[in-house]
Amino acid sequence: MxxxxxxxxxxxxxxxxxxxxxxxxxxxxxxxxxxxxxxxxxxxxxxxxxxxxxxxxxxxxxxxxxxxxxxxxxxxxxxxxxxxxxxxxxxxxxxxxxxxxxxxxxxxxxxxxxxEPCVMDVKLGDKYWENGYTGAKLQEKLDKVRDSSAGELAVRLTAL
Missing domain, CATH: 3.30.200 (Phosphorylase Kinase; domain 1)
Structure with missing residues (x-):
């Protein structure tokens, strides 16, 4: 609904x-x-x-x-x-x-x-943005992947 x-x-x-x-x-x-x-x-x-x-x-x-x-x-x-x-x-x-x-x-x-639950947020893959980003915003997203485990492993732990 x-x-x-x-x-x-x-x-x-x-x-x-x-x-x-x-x-x-x-x-x-x-x-x-x-x-x-x-x-x-x-x-x-x-x-x-x-x-x-x-x-x-x-x-x-x-x-x-x-x-x-x-x-x-x-x-x-x-x-x-x-x-x-x-x-x-x-x-x-x-x-x-x-x-x-x-x-x-x-x-x-x-x-x-x-x-006392423990919640973990895991991002799978190496693209964490929607199509259409350009310029500085796209570079920011690319840098985030490059500078994290997502760049090499395609997995990133974002919260625990």
Missing amino acids: VAENSQENAEISAPGAAEGIVVSGGGHDGGIARDPEREGFIIKKTKAKEAEFYSLLFSIPTESSLVSPHITERQERLLEKLKPLVPTCVNVERLSDEKKSAYRIWLEDLTHGMK
């Missing part, structure tokens, strides 16, 4: 977001909080590409600004194999008071019920 909400706050725009930040690292400062209304779920602020992915994977209806790509039968079978390995997503919502590409997604909290 995609909804629009104009009552966002400075964190992730969730009612009761002060309930507690789950993760603040790996590029998500203030972007992930426990859902105060749905036990066992977190709300994560994200961009259109990730919102699009979860909408497609979990067949969540999307608004027109999220483009659901046409997928082949083979791609659909691959997505079905991937689904059990990904936290369940139950909702995707565009943040109306922010730039058009700002969304929040409701994901299964894989740490729910744990007393």
